[in-house]
Amino acid sequence: MRLLGFRCFVAVALLLGLLLNVPETCNGGKTSAFVRKDEKATDMPLDSDVFKVPSGYNAPQQVHITQGDLVGKAVIVSWVTQDETGSSVVRYWSEKSKEKKVAKGKYTMYRYFNYTSGFIHHCTIRDLEFNTKYYYEVGIGFTTRQFWFITPPEVGPDVPYTFGLIGDLGQSFDSNRTLTHYEMNPRKGQTVLFVGDLSYADNYPNHDNVRWDTWGRFTERSTAYQPWIWTAGNHEIDFAPEIGEKVPFKPYTHRYHVPYRASESTKPFWYSIKRASVHIIVLASYSAYGKYTPQYKWLEAELPKVNRTETPWLIVLLHSPWYNSYNYHYMEGESMRVMYEPWFVQYKVDVVFAGHVHAYERSERVSNVAYNIVNGQCTPVKDQSAPVYITIGDGGNLEGLATNMTEPQPAYSAFREASFGHAIFDVKNRTHAHYSWHRNQDEYSVEADSMWFFNRFWHPVDDSTSYPSK
Ligand SMILES: *[C@@H]1O[C@H](CO)[C@@H](O)[C@H](O)[C@H]1NC(C)=O
Numbered sequence: 135m136r137l138l139g140f141r142c143f144v145a146v147a148l149l150l151g152l153l154l155n156v157p158e159t160c161n162g163g164k165t166s167a168f169v170r171k172d173e174k175a176t177d178m179p180l181d182s183d184v185f186k187v188p189s190g191y192n193a194p195q196q197v198h199i200t201q202g203d204l205v206g207k208a209v210i211v212s213w214v215t216q217d218e219t220g221s222s223v224v225r226y227w228s229e230k231s232k233e234k235k236v237a238k239g240k241y242t243m244y245r246y247f248n249y250t251s252g253f254i255h256h257c258t259i260r261d262l263e264f265n266t267k268y269y270y271e272v273g274i275g276f277t278t279r280q281f282w283f284i285t286p287p288e289v290g291p292d293v294p295y296t297f298g299l300i301g302d303l304g305q306s307f308d309s310n311r312t313l314t315h316y317e318m319n320p321r322k323g324q325t326v327l328f329v330g331d332l333s334y335a336d337n338y339p340n341h342d343n344v345r346w347d348t349w350g351r352f353t354e355r356s357t358a359y360q361p362w363i364w365t366a367g368n369h370e371i372d373f374a375p376e377i378g379e380k381v382p383f384k385p386y387t388h389r390y391h392v393p394y395r396a397s398e399s400t401k402p403f404w405y406s407i408k409r410a411s412v413h414i415i416v417l418a419s420y421s422a423y424g425k426y427t428p429q430y431k432w433l434e435a436e437l438p439k440v441n442r443t444e445t446p447w448l449i450v451l452l453h454s455p456w457y458n459s460y461n462y463h464y465m466e467g468e469s470m471r472v473m474y475e476p477w478f479v480q481y482k483v484d485v486v487f488a489g490h491v492h493a494y495e496r497s498e499r500v501s502n503v504a505y506n507i508v509n510g511q512c513t514p515v516k517d518q519s520a521p522v523y524i525t526i527g528d529g530g531n532l533e534g535l536a537t538n539m540t541e542p543q544p545a546y547s548a549f550r551e552a553s554f555g556h557a558i559f560d561v562k563n564r565t566h567a568h569y570s571w572h573r574n575q576d577e578y579s580v581e582a583d584s585m586w587f588f589n590r591f592w593h594p595v596d597d598s599t600s601y602p603s604k
Pocket residue numbers: 248249340
């Protein structure tokens with residue numbers, strides 16, 4: 135019955151001429167025929183400009199920041215010193231007061247096969263004022279370097295805020311193009327939601343962790359100035375018992391800290407934050423998620439806490455997509471979908487961003503929750519309580535693009551294209567958010583795909599035809 139409704143909808147939309155360029159077969163949405171580069175991406179060599187070690191004795195490098203508490207009044211500052219321990223202190227001051235303050239952090243280090251890390255410092259600065267520019271300095275005692283960030287506005291229902299979306303970045307020439315396009319995008323992302331797979335160091339012999347360091351230096355030009363919200367992907371696991379590395383996520387957890395305790399999580403792989411008008415839930419595709427597991431119990435308790443009066447927008451980040459019509463990582467997200475999709479519909483998640491598949495895809499609002507083993511109802515149906523699923527794993531890592539798609543395009547898939555790029559989710563108020571996808575081949579301001587999101591709690595009107603087809 136509901137499926138019939140969806141077909142009718144497609145037919146009506148076609149009649150109205152709303153969906154241009156739909157293939158004659160009318161199986162699904164649009165598969166873009168854009169001619170993209172179809173060859174392996176190449177990693178930038180070790181002596182590339184983007185990997186340059188900052189000058190000065192024991193100069194801090196790989197500086198990155200992320201949100202440090204539940205609401206955005208704290209920031210975790212992280213950096214690495216190579217020559218000696220140095221100081222874990224951050225000196226910071228607001229543009230308004232200029233009174234300098236200090237916060238003391240801690241350092242850690244780790245060994246991986248025959249690699250020894252530098253001194254990895256993490257320092258949380260707390261009690262910051264909202265909506266304020268802060269300058270900060272690290273490397274005190276030896277070579278100091280100065281950076282800045284802007285805190286988000288206070289959490290509230292109509293606070294506009296702009297998020298960038300990047301996934302599966304790696305450190306190839308294409309990765310550098312993606313980051314440049316994000317930086318140059320006139321829509322100006324204020325925080326990056328990163329959907330997993332950072333450095334791809336594990337593609338090197340013995341997971342050469344030098345490539346974790348180069349990645350940290352490459353991304354510093356963005357990560358030191360605006361928070362990146364981290365999601366763990368499969369390339370963060372670094373589980374290699376054949377070389378004696380039996381602790382999963384060792385490099386990742388030493389290098390990238392997240393404020394998981396603030397949301398009562400027990401592990402850094404799943405957690406939540408509130409930022410401006412958005413409640414963001416980060417899930418772990420590579421930690422246990424079955425019934426009775428810590429992640430399951432956490433999510434079960436977390437979803438009822440989401441207060442749409444305070445944070446109208448509910449965004450979920452995870453690495454392995456649930457709705458993916460490429461012939462790569464096909465159905466890898468299926469078991470997690472089976473566990474959690476009914477909750478996403480019940481709690482009206484606005485959008486789910488995933489990576490993993492090195493391409494771009496956006497779904498209709500669909501759910502597939504009717505199946506109960508005996509009834510045979512296992513087809514995704516249009517569902518206005520369901521999120522839009524977006525795969526944004528097209529950051530440009532060395533593994534290259536996923537170009538092989540399932541044919542015909544399934545009905546739930548609204549748009550798919552195998553090009554490198556990034557996206558922007560631009561929240562305007564409690565009812566409207568403008569979303570756009572930007573491919574690297576285009577000029578900085580070009581939107582290769584876009585959609586006006588209508589909030590599922592405040593304005594649950596069908597938004598599938600609100601975007602112009604491109
Ligand atoms: C680690 O081992 C590899 C392979 O044996 C070798 O090529 C590399 O130089 C070693 N690195 C260090 C830091 O010892």
